[in-house]
Amino acid sequence: MARLVMKFGGTSVADMDRIRNVARHVKREVDAGNEVAVVVSAMAGKTNELVAWCREGAPLHDAREYDAVVASGEQVTAGLLAIVLQGMGIEARSWQGWQLPIYTDNAHATARISEVNGTELIKRFKERKEVAVIAGFQGLHKESGRITTLGRGGSDTSAVAIAAAIQADRCDIYTDVDGVYTTDPRVVPQAQRLDKVAFEEMLELASLGAKVMQVRSVELGMVHNVRIFVRSSFVNPEEIDPRANPEGTLICDEADIMEQQVVTGIAFSKDEAQISIRRVQDKPGVAAAIFGPLAAANINVDMIVQNVSADGATTDLTFTVPSADYERARQTIDKAKKDIGYDRLDGATDVAKVSVIGIGMRSHAGVAAKAFKSLAEQKINIRAITTSEIKFSVLIDSAHTDQAVRTLHTLYGLDKK
């Protein structure tokens, strides 16, 4: 017997047929003797509809009212799933965020969970064998008594927080992919599904575009050491043996991964633009003078590369932004030219970032060097390099992205056997 959280996203509960499919997944686990808390999103499309109405109501709308409106989507799904489960003869009840309650701060629309009490759920597991069906994405601000929401993708975070609160053995994230891959299979057909990936690696993969889970939920899982399991909801629920190891990817503490690969995956993003500021004054406060105005303009800066000044007076500084923000970013820097003090701006919109991720890098020297050599052999020019403990990224011409990803995927032995 295990205690499980099962989370289903919007496409998995898009209509009554899909909700019945979800119920059959739940039934399988209940029949196997497991204690189950289910976390559901709104039906696909519902949240967008509600958000659009809020925007139509007033462009600058009160986030507290927005939260009250958009939280209704999850409320509906939770009630409907409870009804379907009961119809299958399974004890179940729905829980809204305010009923459990899931307490959050008052950062409406992007609230962070502060407290979840799992005592009542555990009591009901024991006394009534009752499945808890919990509306994801929503919470309650204790002091004001108002509904909050956790931001898009927030149901992942709800699921992980509840898993921590009830000390679940595993938090299953059912989604439209069957796990986390070494890279995008559309680019590299040899991409393999990873059996296990460490939290830290997943954080790098997710923020680089793997898009399987909300980044915050992985952080939360890391802090509370919740074993998160990414699996597909589009398999026949009855074809899964709940006693066998399920197919998917376990996101877990690195200590739980026996044979750590040196490189776990290759991530990339194509819609990047590069801006290089030439001969910037090398003095305290210059980085703030550059990135302050960009942040104020709500432009998301990704890579930042600044080399040590050669002449002790000026240096070159390169950063990347989403290519859609390229022109705005140039104008923003241009306006701040007097404050920053630089010679000229260079830039390019046709660049891509390719990143190599692996916890094993920490203990293996020369991992990046191999990549540079291999890319050079392919005549792929590297524009800039950044590194962290478990990742390095190169900026290249976007025309070479696929080629670079395939090369590195093979180089680090990630191709399917």
Add this chain to the structure above:
Amino acid sequence: MARLVMKFGGTSVADMDRIRNVARHVKREVDAGNEVAVVVSAMAGKTNELVAWCREGAPLHDAREYDAVVASGEQVTAGLLAIVLQGMGIEARSWQGWQLPIYTDNAHATARISEVNGTELIKRFKERKEVAVIAGFQGLHKESGRITTLGRGGSDTSAVAIAAAIQADRCDIYTDVDGVYTTDPRVVPQAQRLDKVAFEEMLELASLGAKVMQVRSVELGMVHNVRIFVRSSFVNPEEIDPRANPEGTLICDEADIMEQQVVTGIAFSKDEAQISIRRVQDKPGVAAAIFGPLAAANINVDMIVQNVSADGATTDLTFTVPSADYERARQTIDKAKKDIGYDRLDGATDVAKVSVIGIGMRSHAGVAAKAFKSLAEQKINIRAITTSEIKFSVLIDSAHTDQAVRTLHTLYGLDKK
């Protein structure tokens, strides 16, 4: 300055344009210095959609889950109206049933309000001039902490209960008609809108098919003496002078109606069927033997006429049911023949009930007699008669319904001058 509750039904908040129209009605009252609580229904069609999903989920679904699902419609409208009001520069916030809270019993799907505390709303009127936007139809069962709903049309009841709790000067029910009429204007073009109607009269008119408001809300208004004002939401909000007497019908205590008409209105319903049980045993328990099985079969019995037995042993008993239930009702009685003991069943499906309502009847003799004479002159045969203190009804052939209604409307001086 007055304190008002303004209630808007589903067609009045069917889309964002309509919600903006509602907001303009609210703004008019706020600008006139009034303290305002708004009660809203779900967007037209939303509740039906949610109910259909619940039924699809399981035919016999948990009413607690049903309530959680269907209450979401009002949640959305309340938040959206608050957003639109704020966008117009009006202080506003939404309240869910559980937030206020509106406590109810635990008769899920048909809950009755037990307690509404208006203190916080009044405080906010005074301190912040804040408009309260309250989700109608929903409540909270205190002990279980679960969402309840009040049944279809329940927002009327929410509005009246809130009006009582905040000691509102008036509870405005905005609807798609501009008031309560002396009879159906489609049958009698001379029908007039009533300026005032007593609670008791409205109860008789509503249950007889006037269909302007939920009957329970009128009962509640009567108990708490809430002045309910029925008016149209489909007028240009800016064309109404909030300081002038608005157009509509006030439902109030009879003491507030100076010149009481003898007859206030003529109601009718065409889809009636009549069943007469001939030579029923005139003994204790026979009525129970007849109406018990009908109630168990969920057949709604309306008029019941039983005369005093002539021979001391048997009597005839007549009742009406909706014509759709006629065959079922006959079969039900037939099955219970041994328990009841009667000679034979007669019946007719082409009958109509015409009712004359007026509080003034109490103090005026001969009101009904005038009608009988007038109908006889028109050669309209009366099948059965029932009377109450402020109403009498006649059962006639449905072919003569319109003629009878017009005759009585003129007879009692209700035609427009």
